[in-house]
Amino acid sequence: MSAVLFFIAAIGAITGAVGVVMLRNPFYAVLALVAHLISLAILFLLLRAQFVAAVQVVVYAGAVMVLYVFVVAYVGDQGDTLSERLRGTGPVASGLRLGGALVGGALLIELLIALLGTGLEGIDHYGAGYSEAHPEAQTFGTPAYIGRLLLTRFLLAFEVASFLLLIAAVGGVVLAYRRGGIREEERDALTPLDLIRPLGTGTMREGIGRRGS
Amino acid sequence: MIAVVGYYEPWWIQIIKALVIFAVGLQLVPIVLLAERKLLGRFQARYGPNRVGPYGALQPLADILKLLTKEQFRPTTSIGLLFALAPMISILTAVAALAIIPFGDVQDIFGTKVGLYGIDVSIGPLYLFALGGIAFYGIMLGGWSSGSKYSFLGAMRGAAQLISYEVSQGLALVGVLMSAQTLSLTGIVIAQKGMWYVVPQLAGFLIFMVASFAETNRAPFDLTEADAELVGGYNTEFGGGRFASYYFAEYLNVVVVSGIATTIFLGGWLLPFGIHPPGWVDPFVVLFKMGLVTFFFIWVRATLPRLRYDQLMSFGWKVLLPLATLNALVTAILVTVTH
Numbered sequence: 001m002s003a004v005l006f007f008i009a010a011i012g013a014i015t016g017a018v019g020v021v022m023l024r025n026p027f028y029a030v031l032a033l034v035a036h037l038i039s040l041a042i043l044f045l046l047l048r049a050q051f052v053a054a055v056q057v058v059v060y061a062g063a064v065m066v067l068y069v070f071v072v073a074y075v076g077d078q079g080d081t082l083s084e085r086l087r088g089t090g091p092v093a094s095g096l097r098l099g100g101a102l103v104g105g106a107l108l109i110e111l112l113i114a115l116l117g118t119g120l121e122g123i124d125h126y127g128a129g130y131s132e133a134h135p136e137a138q139t140f141g142t143p144a145y146i147g148r149l150l151l152t153r154f155l156l157a158f159e160v161a162s163f164l165l166l167i168a169a170v171g172g173v174v175l176a177y178r179r180g181g182i183r184e185e186e187r188d189a190l191t192p193l194d195l196i197r198p199l200g201t202g203t204m205r206e207g208i209g210r211r212g213s
Numbered sequence: 214m215i216a217v218v219g220y221y222e223p224w225w226i227q228i229i230k231a232l233v234i235f236a237v238g239l240q241l242v243p244i245v246l247l248a249e250r251k252l253l254g255r256f257q258a259r260y261g262p263n264r265v266g267p268y269g270a271l272q273p274l275a276d277i278l279k280l281l282t283k284e285q286f287r288p289t290t291s292i293g294l295l296f297a298l299a300p301m302i303s304i305l306t307a308v309a310a311l312a313i314i315p316f317g318d319v320q321d322i323f324g325t326k327v328g329l330y331g332i333d334v335s336i337g338p339l340y341l342f343a344l345g346g347i348a349f350y351g352i353m354l355g356g357w358s359s360g361s362k363y364s365f366l367g368a369m370r371g372a373a374q375l376i377s378y379e380v381s382q383g384l385a386l387v388g389v390l391m392s393a394q395t396l397s398l399t400g401i402v403i404a405q406k407g408m409w410y411v412v413p414q415l416a417g418f419l420i421f422m423v424a425s426f427a428e429t430n431r432a433p434f435d436l437t438e439a440d441a442e443l444v445g446g447y448n449t450e451f452g453g454g455r456f457a458s459y460y461f462a463e464y465l466n467v468v469v470v471s472g473i474a475t476t477i478f479l480g481g482w483l484l485p486f487g488i489h490p491p492g493w494v495d496p497f498v499v500l501f502k503m504g505l506v507t508f509f510f511i512w513v514r515a516t517l518p519r520l521r522y523d524q525l526m527s528f529g530w531k532v533l534l535p536l537a538t539l540n541a542l543v544t545a546i547l548v549t550v551t552h
Contacts, residue, residue: 027357034350041343054339062346066353066376070369073357142335143396 006046012039030068037061049141226327231312234331238311241503242464243273249464249511256515280460283453290360291450299358300451300458303351306344307465313340314472315399317482317495329496330399337396338386341473342379345428349375351462352430352437356447367446370522371437374427377529378434382424384537388417388544389477402481409480416540418478420533422509425474427529429466432514436522471506475499479506 016036023029037060044053150158247262247270254261262269287296312331319328334340349372356368390396392413393404401410411418427434438446448459475481479502482495490498520528 031354038347050334050336051339054336054343057343058339058346062343062349062379063376066346066349066372069350069353070372073353073365073369143339 002046005042009039009042009046012036013043026072027069030065030072033068034061034065037065047141051141051143051146230327230331234311235308238308238465238468241468241500242461243277245464245468245507246273246276248507249514252508252511253515256512277457280452280457281454285453285455288360288450292358292360295354295358296450297455299351299353299355300455300462301351302354303348303462304458304465306348306351307462307469310341310344310469311465311472313337313398314469314499315402315476315481316499317492318399318403328399333397333399335397337398337401338383338390338473338477339396341469342383345375345379348462348466351459352447355451355459359447359450361450363444363449364447367437367443367449371430371447374430374434374436374525374529377526378424378427378533381420381529381533381537382428384534384541385417385420385424386477387541388414391541391544391548398476398481401477402483405480405483409478409483409485411478411480414478414540414544416536417544418474420537420540421474421478423533424529424537425470426510426513427525429470429510430463431467431510433517433519434525435519436525441519467507467510468503471503471510472499474506475502 013036016032016034016039019032020029020036023032037056041053041056041061044050044056250272251261251269262272265271265275287293313334315328315330315333317329352371352375353368356364356366356371359365389401389410392410393401395401395404426432430437436446438448440446443449448456451459476499481502482498484490484498
């Protein structure tokens with residue numbers, strides 16, 4: 001059962017990840033990323049990390065990707081796609097090609113180090129220990145276990161990450177504020193309905209023939 | 214097998230349980246549908262449906278039969294695969310959420326111990342929020358793939374509404390989770406033996422209910438399908454069985470949210486004044502309380518007018534979210550002081 005689930009989720013994760021890179025339509029690319037994230041959540045469940053699986057879906061599929069879908073659905077696939085820019089000539093395209101190759105290679109090497117370091121060791125095990133003999137192992141992956149880790153061993157990293165997010169939120173507000181939205185003097189000019197129809201149209205004053213006076 | 218902590222049954226009991234919950238849960242939808250139409254009729258000083266069957270009791274059956282025998286069509290501008298997939302996502306997440314509502318404690322049925330719930334997950338309400346996050350794609354994809362402006366606007370509103378109110382809904386529960394010191398829903402019910410959480414967590418209960426109206430797209434927050442301005446919102450272009458799926462999912466979501474409110478705030482299967490009925494009464498107590506909460510949903514729909522979209526957004530972010538945060542903070546301080 002768990003082997004079947006693993007292969008379904010693993011194929012889903014790989015297909016989704018390939019789809020993000022290969023699909024030309026940005027909307028479908030985002031949907032592929034959602035499929036990938038949900039498959040990853042199933043893989044987390046198989047590793048008995050229930051909390052991480054739920055948070056993966058709530059935060060990534062349920063909040064971050066919602067914003068992606070929101071923006072892509074509004075903006076659509078306008079302008080040059082990345083693949084067109086990559087195929088073009090000139091300094092931008094060659095720069096992109098070189099940068100892409102460098103970043104991709106660095107990521108590959110990093111992943112290989114991580115996989116060889118811990119993955120080979122983990123292949124022999126069935127996720128976290130869940131045997132009857134070790135009741136303390138059964139708490140692995142529960143919210144209480146992860147909460148304790150976050151407040152003891154990883155307290156510094158946790159706090160630094162939350163400060164980073166706070167700075168990002170404040171920065172977003174400041175940037176949006178500086179752009180200013182609609183200024184007071186522009187507000188009147190931005191109501192075209194007033195230009196089309198005279199003041200008081202559709203009111204009771206118009207009904208008795210005293211519109212706009 | 215996934216995420217089971219504490220007690221769990223042999224596999225054949227789990228299959229029977231899944232079937233029973235599925236059957237009972239799906240029976241609730243036509244009842245809620247009929248109750249809503251009858252009650253709305255009464256609230257508006259008319260009879261409501263009274264032609265099909267005695268007292269119009271077979272009206273939901275007739276509705277569903279009509280929808281299922283209708284022609285399946287889709288607009289030429291729509292995107293076929295997503296158009297077919299979107300209603301399925303909606304109904305799948307609604308049904309899956311039903312699994313965590315506890316209808317009773319672990320009972321002895323014919324010598325086998327059976328927990329009267331689908332699964333007692335250690336992550337509790339997070340399971341619900343994860344499914345809620347996926348349910349968003351049912352609405353979003355449905356509206357986007359229809360290739361219609363009205364559908365698209367409805368879906369966009371739905372997207373913004375869901376992510377705005379999900380935060381408040383989650384934060385409203387944090388107070389209860391801190392008091393109960395557990396995420397397991399059966400654990401939360403057992404922690405209410407002395408007093409239901411609706412009393413000490415009244416603010417959390419009210420915030421949760423308001424946010425739930427937005428999360429289930431019910432009036433006065435049904436901006437996603439505001440029929441006065443958007444024709445039908447995200448499901449404008451859907452007909453027949455696909456529309457029935459959306460409709461069904463909406464009412465099932467109301468049932469699920471009623472169940473969650475019952476479990477977390479209204480004491481689940483517990484009765485007040487220390488009355489301990491035999492175990493088989495428990496599911497009926499839960500169903501009765503769920504009925505009361507559902508009635509509240511219908512009552513509000515008949516009473517309040519629909520909000521404007523900017524009012525909805527500013528209310529969610531500027532009123533509900535600070536209140537929910539304050540509630541969580543005050544509860545955290547109280548829990549720390551009293552322990």
